[in-house]
Amino acid sequence: MGRAPCCSKVGLHKGPWTPREDTLLVKYIQNHGEGHWRSLPKKAGLLRCGKSCRLRWMNYLRPDIKRGNISADEDDLIIRLHSLLGNRWSLIAGRLPGRTDNEIKNYWNTHLSKKLISEGTDPITHKKLSQPVLQEVKKRSGRNAKTSSKRQANKNKAKVEPDKPKIHLPKPVRAKSFSLPRDHRLQCNNLSTAAASTSHSKGAGGLGTDNVVLVPWSDDVVRDDGHVEGTGFLEGYNDHDHHDHHQLVINGSDLECHSNLLPTSDGSLEKLYEEYLQLLRTNEDQVHLDSFAESLLI
DNA sequence: AATGGTGTCAACCGCTGTCGA
DNA sequence: ATCGACAGCGGTTGACACCAT
Structure with a gap:
């Protein structure tokens, strides 16, 4: 279909959210609930497009969001779900409490795909990599492994150990045979x-x-x-x-x-x-x- | 201390599916 | 049947932080 970007209006803010914007959005949603993203920014006094508000809320401001410190069990679950579902991040995230599709996607791209490669597994097909490819990849990732893990460790210092990974009710799924308002x-x-x-x-x-x-x-x-x-x-x-x-x-x-x-x-x-x-x-x-x-x- | 390379992740972009008029 | 509004998804980007040299 295609249509103009929702943020094309002159004067709308883009980029990182300020604490004040966060507060406005949270307060509005606390009082009026989620939804109606198109009209929300105006009503909430935000110079943002609805899409941006929705994303900020879903990926960052929601009170039940658990950030960072993804456990080894969660790693394993994500890998298994990815092997079954592919890049359906929303479905995968729906099975991990407090995790967002964006976080899972980022985590996959920055950690898990590399982890799988280092273990000799193709992160796309989940099949074993051939030896030459594997050696080349290991050479490269070995150089970066230290920095990644160290930074991750620092970030994790202040955070609480998460619960075991849980399997979750699917987020709303579009179903052709299932029609409701x-x-x-x-x-x-x-x-x-x-x-x-x-x-x-x-x-x-x-x-x-x-x-x-x-x-x-x-x-x-x-x-x-x-x-x-x-x-x-x-x-x-x-x-x-x-x-x-x-x-x-x-x-x-x-x-x-x-x-x-x-x-x-x-x-x-x-x-x-x-x-x-x-x-x-x-x-x-x-x-x-x-x-x-x-x-x-x- | 300065600098360049790399990793991370929040946010954006483009697109699709669904619904109602 | 068509179209526009809307919600949501996955891919990509870019700013920033960190590390090695």
Whole structure:
């Protein structure tokens, strides 16, 4: 289709955000919620385009964002998800609590792709690199490895150790066969969280979902009509205030959203989570991961 | 101390998909 | 069926920080 850039208007600010702009944006969203990005800047008193506001909020100002200090487990999860999903950063980020697609993308490009290369793996195909290519790449990366890790270590000093990586409810997915008004799309995405707790209403954009932990059941059954029975996710909250709640969410191929509350005081959630981590770590379960990935892409 | 090379990441750009008029 | 508005995605850029020389 193509149309003029949204920031082409004369007088609009570009580049880094000032603290004052951040404050204006945060205050406006706290009072009015997310969305309506086009009209938001004017109403909030910002000389920015809506797109810029949305990006700033999504990638930086959202209260549930966890920045930096990506753990080894998260590394592993990102690599595995990338091997399944490719450069679908939004989908990958949707499975890591508090991580944004931009952060995952940057982290991939600056760290993980190099890490894979140094391990002899092609970061695009996830297949083994040939020996000559590998040697050449190692030569180059060896020179830079020190600086990267050292700087990363310094940055990490002041930060708190993150939680284990969690598997997350997908962000809203465009589905041709699934048609709802814009507002309802968000509601559907939040159905599961809304059912379990009302404390996630940080904004209209479903912020609460970033604290949701999903663990797939291991005994899925695919019906003849393509529906998946038992392809559910045990869902709990990463938020310490909500560790007493979790629920089952059926994530069928037609984006059905169902929910039931389950008790959690017996630690079954933790067990299932560990079970899922095990599943992630074993290559022979690649087939499970593949079907998991397919379920995200429908 | 100065300088050039490199890494990082916030922000921008261009595009696509969806929806409603 | 078409078009414009809007939201969102992935690729790219550029400013800045850091490091080696």
